[in-house]
Amino acid sequence: MSSAPSRVATVLTPENPALSNDPGGTRLATALLAGSPRVAPVGPGACRVDARGWDRRGGESALVRALREAVLQAGFTRVWVGVANVAVVADAAAMLARHHEEATIIVSPGAGQTFLSPLPLSALPLPDELRETLRTLGFHRIGELALRDRSELEVRFGPAGVQAHRWACAEDDRTFRSLTTDELPESSLELEAAADTLEPLLFVLRHLLHRVCSDLLRVGRCASRLSLELELDGSTATQRAKVLPARATRREDLLYDLCRAALERAVDANGCLAAPVKGITLRVEETAPPGARQGDLFTGDWRDPMAAAAALSRLRARLGEQAVAWPHPRAIHRPESRNRWRPAASVETPEEEKARSDPSPGTSRIMSADGSLESTLHLLPEPVEVEVWASKGCPRELRDRAGRRSLIVAEGPERLSGDWWKDPYRREYYRACTEEGELLWLYREWRGKGREAKWWLHGFYD
Amino acid sequence: MRRSAAIVELERQIERIESIPRGPGGSVPTGVSSLDTLLPGGGLPRGQVVEWLGPRSSGKTSLLRAAMASLRATGESIALIDPARSLYAPDWVGLIAGEGRFWVIRPPDPSEAAWCADLILRSGAFGAVALLASTHTTVSEESDPLLRRAVTIRLQRLAEEANAVFLTVGHVPMAALRLSFRAGRVESVQEDFGPFLPSVRPIWVRVGKRGAVEVPLLCPVSPPWGPDAARDRKGPAT
Numbered sequence: 001m002s003s004a005p006s007r008v009a010t011v012l013t014p015e016n017p018a019l020s021n022d023p024g025g026t027r028l029a030t031a032l033l034a035g036s037p038r039v040a041p042v043g044p045g046a047c048r049v050d051a052r053g054w055d056r057r058g059g060e061s062a063l064v065r066a067l068r069e070a071v072l073q074a075g076f077t078r079v080w081v082g083v084a085n086v087a088v089v090a091d092a093a094a095m096l097a098r099h100h101e102e103a104t105i106i107v108s109p110g111a112g113q114t115f116l117s118p119l120p121l122s123a124l125p126l127p128d129e130l131r132e133t134l135r136t137l138g139f140h141r142i143g144e145l146a147l148r149d150r151s152e153l154e155v156r157f158g159p160a161g162v163q164a165h166r167w168a169c170a171e172d173d174r175t176f177r178s179l180t181t182d183e184l185p186e187s188s189l190e191l192e193a194a195a196d197t198l199e200p201l202l203f204v205l206r207h208l209l210h211r212v213c214s215d216l217l218r219v220g221r222c223a224s225r226l227s228l229e230l231e232l233d234g235s236t237a238t239q240r241a242k243v244l245p246a247r248a249t250r251r252e253d254l255l256y257d258l259c260r261a262a263l264e265r266a267v268d269a270n271g272c273l274a275a276p277v278k279g280i281t282l283r284v285e286e287t288a289p290p291g292a293r294q295g296d297l298f299t300g301d302w303r304d305p306m307a308a309a310a311a312l313s314r315l316r317a318r319l320g321e322q323a324v325a326w327p328h329p330r331a332i333h334r335p336e337s338r339n340r341w342r343p344a345a346s347v348e349t350p351e352e353e354k355a356r357s358d359p360s361p362g363t364s365r366i367m368s369a370d371g372s373l374e375s376t377l378h379l380l381p382e383p384v385e386v387e388v389w390a391s392k393g394c395p396r397e398l399r400d401r402a403g404r405r406s407l408i409v410a411e412g413p414e415r416l417s418g419d420w421w422k423d424p425y426r427r428e429y430y431r432a433c434t435e436e437g438e439l440l441w442l443y444r445e446w447r448g449k450g451r452e453a454k455w456w457l458h459g460f461y462d
Numbered sequence: 463m464r465r466s467a468a469i470v471e472l473e474r475q476i477e478r479i480e481s482i483p484r485g486p487g488g489s490v491p492t493g494v495s496s497l498d499t500l501l502p503g504g505g506l507p508r509g510q511v512v513e514w515l516g517p518r519s520s521g522k523t524s525l526l527r528a529a530m531a532s533l534r535a536t537g538e539s540i541a542l543i544d545p546a547r548s549l550y551a552p553d554w555v556g557l558i559a560g561e562g563r564f565w566v567i568r569p570p571d572p573s574e575a576a577w578c579a580d581l582i583l584r585s586g587a588f589g590a591v592a593l594l595a596s597t598h599t600t601v602s603e604e605s606d607p608l609l610r611r612a613v614t615i616r617l618q619r620l621a622e623e624a625n626a627v628f629l630t631v632g633h634v635p636m637a638a639l640r641l642s643f644r645a646g647r648v649e650s651v652q653e654d655f656g657p658f659l660p661s662v663r664p665i666w667v668r669v670g671k672r673g674a675v676e677v678p679l680l681c682p683v684s685p686p687w688g689p690d691a692a693r694d695r696k697g698p699a700t
Binding site: 311320 | 519525546549555570581582645679682
């Protein structure tokens with residue numbers, strides 16, 4: 001038994017999902033399920049619906065009525081519908097309906113090419129570059145393109161030209177299952193000749209990013225982690241680089257900057273790659289729903305979180321992942337091990353959200369109840385050896401690079417030891433105040449076989 | 463609603479929108495009320511460069527943390543640039559809780575700190591940016607400037623455009639406001655087991671030429687590895 005001929009309805013709404021409260025297109029898609037079980041988001045405020053199966057329920061007119069009512073009830077202000085045999089004609093019909101302020105345009109089966117023929121090339125989803133080239137060559141209407149021989153277009157434009165001709169002839173084999181939210185977009189390209197400089201890779205990168213971002217747009221997701229894989233010429237080895245935007249995004253320009261910075265780290269001072277590259281793959285490893293927030297007209301000092309995310313991403317791309325950090329102390333007594341900073345996450349997990357609202361116990365307060373400030377500690381990156389004169393075990397004088405200073409009071413010792421199984425340490429810490437008012441954090445440690453004690457300056461309070 | 467009533471309502475809303483101050487200006491409290499009364503505008507000025515000078519242990523970082531917490535409570539995003547990479551993580555955990563965002567930038571090369579400040583201010587998305595000194599010595603007017611004059615002017619313009627507070631813990635040329643810190647004398651407390659630090663020591667904060675205010679700063683009591691550890695008053699090991 002053959003299946004019913006394909007019928008597709010394209011539904012457009014005027015809302016920009018990036019600014020509305022339907023960022024992933026979920027609300028629109030859910031509403032359209034009232035008319036058909038097969039619904040696919042295809043872009044901002046746009047969905048395709050399988051239009052078959054309404055023959056005994058009033059036909060396509062009834063389907064369109066049901067779809068329109070469901071969408072308007074879901075809170076959308078306006079809706080346009082195009083119905084045709086294939087997706088490219090249905091999309092063009094919906095766009096034409098929006099242009100002419102008509103609610104619906106239904107294209108009869110078999111009339112797809114005739115319908116498309118007088119429409120401008122912009123009604124086809126062609127790449128901008130190809131569309132401009134075709135216009136330069138004198139093609140303005142879709143019908144003019146359909147009249148050409150397909151092989152001519154193949155010779156001149158390759159697969160893109162063939163695809164354009166197929167669409168112009170109302171042939172479209174795109175199905176509803178193009179990409180689901182479970183699939184992670186990726187794009188790769190093999191270079192005609194191995195590249196040993198960055199320029200060819202950057203040229204290809206733009207193309208890969210366009211494809212990946214289009215896929216992300218189609219499923220209403222943003223990339224929170226990507227990877228770049230360089231296939232090296234003459235070996236099976238690959239070189240990988242991670243790209244972590246500070247906030248999930250599908251902005252091509254921002255992701256291009258980050259990928260470019262990641263690639264630039266792989267070249268030497270002369271701008272040459274360590275080994276010639278014959279292929280490049282851009283892979284989205286993790287996605288997240290779009291998190292764009294709308295600005296508030298009534299708030300004068302509203303700040304764009306996406307601008308903050310872009311700035312932080314650029315910092316990380318240039319300075320390294322660890323350079324943009326959040327404090328994340330470990331439950332370890334050794335101070336230098338406890339002092340841990342972790343890279344600021346691009347997307348917060350529920351645990352991180354909880355950690356932000358519930359700081360871990362044992363962390364200091366900022367101000368006491370009576371309004372006194374709590375002291376903060378500066379921990380030197382490496383303890384500095386100092387000379388200390390002690391009386392009855394307590395430090396009284398100290399000499400370091402700044403000179404010799406008296407300690408008017410030294411409180412301690414706070415004994416600390418541990419890690420006997422790998423890197424044992426045994427220290428006595430003192431908080432000591434100099435005559436000038438400096439509050440230092442010193443320790444005495446027994447190191448080496450002779451177990452001779454040495455004094456170290458570990459930090460100071462400020 | 464009749465058409466005329468709708469128009470009146472719209473006009474009222476437009477007036478409300480127009481009355482919202484949008485230009486640069488305003489100030490943010492430091493979190494220490496006695497200091498805020500001394501500051502012009504009742505707090506740290508937005509859109510200007512504020513320099514904090516003083517020797518080690520004069521309370522600069524403690525007050526900076528209080529000011530950051532106060533600003534963060536308003537929901538603003540804050541960036542703290544720490545080229546010396548000496549901030550102690552447990553002291554700053556409190557700032558990542560709640561609304562708004564707090565980020566610490568730890569450039570591997572201290573010379574990139576000014577570039578970091580430029581990028582962050584230029585985004586216009588941060589309410590405050592603090593640039594710490596890259597050394598641990600006393601910072602005073604006689605010290606080498608933290609930023610060159612041309613760089614300071616550029617960052618000042620960016621802070622003005624972003625209407626953000628830009629703090630430098632270190633001397634910069636042409637700062638609009640200077641806060642000078644000085645630690646008060648510490649008197650030891652005699653107990654049976656020997657002298658101890660007092661629980662509070664005063665610090666003095668001078669606001670330009672407008673006068674100085676005393677701010678109490680708690681001496682660290684619990685060791686920085688956590689308040690669960692008890693103070694050991696036994697004699698030192700020999």
